[in-house]
Amino acid sequence: MDIGFMQFAPALGNVQATIDRIDKLGEFCAGVDLLVLPELCNSGYNFESQEQAWATSEEIGNGVFLQYLESLCLRLGCHIVSGLNERHGSHLYNSAILVGPQGYVGRYRKLHLFMNEKDFFEPGDLGLPVFDIGPCRIGMLVCFDWIFPEAWRVLALKGADIICHPSNLVLPGLAQRAVPIHALTNRFYVVTANRIGCEGDLTFTGMSTIADPKGQVLAQAPPVGEKVNRIEIDVSLARTKDITSRNNILADRRPEQYTLLTE
Amino acid sequence: MDIGFMQFAPALGNVQATIDRIDKLGEFCAGVDLLVLPELCNSGYNFESQEQAWATSEEIGNGVFLQYLESLCLRLGCHIVSGLNERHGSHLYNSAILVGPQGYVGRYRKLHLFMNEKDFFEPGDLGLPVFDIGPCRIGMLVCFDWIFPEAWRVLALKGADIICHPSNLVLPGLAQRAVPIHALTNRFYVVTANRIGCEGDLTFTGMSTIADPKGQVLAQAPPVGEKVNRIEIDVSLARTKDITSRNNILADRRPEQYTLLTE
Secondary structure: OEEEEEEOOOOOOOHHHHHHHHHHHHHHOOOOOEEEOOOOOOOOOOOOOHHHHHHOOEOOOOOHHHHHHHHHHHHHOOEEEEEEEEEEOOEEEEEEEEEEOOEEEEEEEOOOOOOOHHHHOEOOOOOOOEEEOOOOEEEEOOHHHHHOHHHHHHHHHOOOOEEEEEEOOOOOOHHHHHHHHHHHHHOOEEEEEEOOOEEOOEEOOOOOEEEOOOOOEEEEOOOOOOEEEEEEOOHHHHOOOEEEOOEEOOOOOOHHHOHHHHO | OEEEEEEOOOOOOOHHHHHHHHHHHHHHOOOOOEEEOOOOOOOOOOOOOHHHHHHOOEOOOOOHHHHHHHHHHHHHOOEEEEEEEEEEOOEEEEEEEEEEOOEEEEEEEOOOOOOOHHHHOEOOOOOOOEEEOOOOEEEEOOHHHHHOHHHHHHHHHOOOOEEEEEEOOOOOOHHHHHHHHHHHHHOOEEEEEEOOOEEOOEEOOOOOEEEOOOOOEEEEOOOOOOEEEEEEOOHHHHOOOEEEOOEEOOOOOOHHHOHHHHO
């Protein structure tokens, strides 16, 4: 399987400019099977007002950004995971959506909101879903979710092979160091697609990363600059959770000792 | 607070040789407040038989190794966490014990047994205790526990400031990379005291590590060679779990979304 990320700067409040940029970078994506884009890709991140957050959101179904992603998946013959400023009724969610050649597959709504996101978005209410797309099972997390090991572990227990992690990371390099360790302790692949550039007083840190079930960094982008990076992976590596001939990282767990985690 | 580790090779089946070695390295420990020793320090690791494992164990209370640690704590005016091959009734446990100038304080029994340890030891049955020794609250994990993020998180939720992690690590460098990330995602200190040397077909990997609540490596020993390393820390850094002005890594958790972790 050929998986990759697209690191670039979504345009705040200008979805057409973002689509044009993705379309341009799509030239480097022929033959990719799974492509991950940054967080809040349709809207940009650092909203000046509730009105701007609302105006740049779209509902699942008829929005211009989802329609574009569907056309891109069809053209490339791939699946895409992208961050989405999702409108639902009177609420906004910081979501990740999974799209394929047949169209929209499913969504995840960010469980752990960062800083001012708490002013614009509702906390996620759809749990931690895993989607089987045939060659692999996909889980999604968004940006700041990275600091909660519980979320990664739940996705491992649900059988995810690849965690797609759209991000707009600003804390310098922390998540990029942690992601390979989450990959290692759960024995799955992780694709962190981070953005670059500045919005207001925020500088995004790039360094988009692909890590494998052994905790190795297979690919990492520079902290600045657009980058499409792709790598051929063996999904079956994520299907065995044996770390030695007598140890399995899921079977060796002691759930009865972890009760505090759910209280 | 001055905390440190002692990296050396406990002698298989020769507790007096181990005591002599610790006593020698104790010369570098004047003024230390908390010292961490490797896993199974009283016995060595790679037992040839059940009989050897049994013969090298000791009960909490009257054993030569605990008595020695008590005398060392008194002499140095410090607390020590050490791995212990613990006999209890007809069972053995791969334990960590906390000892201070007033004597034995408490124990932890390894929850997640590695490889052939499953032939010699019972899995831990005392949960994940945290001990308040005044200047700090101490949690303990042993070696392979490192790959279970649940265990680290439970100790954070119970208020541990410093995780003492006696180890006999053999997988090359994996735990040493993961430990600073566990420190970061839980915002506590970790002292991993690993051993060196070989026993039979096992080579231990050294690189004992002290990490801080920001995920920084404050000290790391080489992969080979004895090493006492100490560092002055500010315990209060581990008492705030705020990672931004609006984010707290414990308060932002979504326990109701993690139920799979305890099933």
